[in-house]
Every structure is written in structure tokens, then in C-alpha cells.
Amino acid sequence: MDTRQDELRRDLDATLQARKELGKEYEDELVDSFMKRLDARLNARVERSVAERMDDYESPSRQRSHSRRSGSGKRSSTGLAVTSLALGIPLTAIAGSPENGGFAGLVVCWAGIVGVNLAAALGELRNRRTPAERSPRSDWD
Template structure:
């Protein structure tokens, strides 16, 4: 942001001082100049918000893809984890339950980092 586009108290005071010096016949030019600066500042802020929204959308979409891939891999890993204890032992159900709870916990932790609280700027 340049010093010229920075709209503040000093700008308003300067415009009022210029009006006092120049008189009422230059009001339109002073108002137009000030309005142009306000318009540029609004456009710049709108562009910044648009860029921020694009970054957020891109980040969310990438997170969803990663979450989907993690889910597919979890199921792929979970199938052999389920088969081995059930075949190798007489009562493999507790091992299977613990394994799937671990897989679910990993997926939930990953999802919470993606879908966690959003910062508002």
C-alpha cells in the first residue's frame, strides 16, 4: 500500500484545509480527487479479499483430496489387518477392533486438521 492510497484522518484534514484555501469553487475537484482515492482503496481491498478467498478454496480442495486418499489407503491397509488376526488366532476380534479404532483415529485426526476452526480475517 502506497502512502498516496492510504486514506486516513490526515487526508480528510488536508482536503478540508485545501477547501478553506481555495474556496468553494474547487469543491468538485477536491471531492472527485478524494472519491478516486477512496475508490482505489476499495478496489485494492476487494482484490486482496478475492485472492485470500482463492487461496482458502484451493487449500480446502487439496485437503479434501488428501483426506479421500488417506481414507482409501486406510481401507486398503485395514483389510489385511482384519484378515490376519481372524485367521491366525482363535479369537482375533479384539485385535481387529483395536486396529480399526486406530485407523479411525488417524483419519479423524487428519480430518480435524483440514476441517478445523477457520480463521476469519
């Protein structure tokens, strides 16, 4: 058994010993306390596992660029979306005016904005590693 299971066994033994000493009237509180500790351990293990798997999704080029900048890759895609929408407001006003094309100008303007965001999203998808490249991990690690 590893140390985590030994710790869990000691906690369970302590809970059972406390139940013997305190009696049946404290059984619910003791079980609740043990379950809260067990839940906290499971949550920590799940969070650690999710963090490891998220690290696996980062491509080597994103890891290098991530070390050079202070933000994450998600921030750059969010920044592009926000910038596109912010620039979309004046571009909509300009392209939608009757002298600049009206509705057709709006369609061309927003098709360009959507195209830029779609190209950026597809570029990020292409940089992700495929599931076959990731090393298999056990859910029990």
C-alpha cells in the first residue's frame, strides 16, 4: 500500500475508535467528518490529475511562448475576440453607412471579422497534440 492509502486507513481507524469511545449518538458526526476529509482528498487528486492532463494539451511551441510571456494561450485568443468586437463597432458604423455599401458593407465587414477569428481558432486547434501522442495515464495515479 502507498502512503496515501495508509493515511486513509489511519483516518478510518481513528474514526472507528472515536465511535467506540463516544458511542452511537456521535456516529453521524464522525461519519460526516470522515467523509469531508475523504472528499477533500479526492478533490485534490482530481484537481492534480486535471492539471496534469491540461499540461499534456499544451504543444511544445506554446510551452516555449508561454515561458516568454506572462499570460496563457487562452488569454491571447480571448484578447483577439475582444479586440475584434471592439474594432467591429466602428467598422460596422463605417461599413453600414449608405455611402459605403449599406447592408452589403456590413456583411463584408463581419465576414472578415469572423474569418480572422475562425483562422485563429483553427490555428490553435492545429497546434494541439492528438490523443495518440499523449502518454496514457491511469485514473488511479
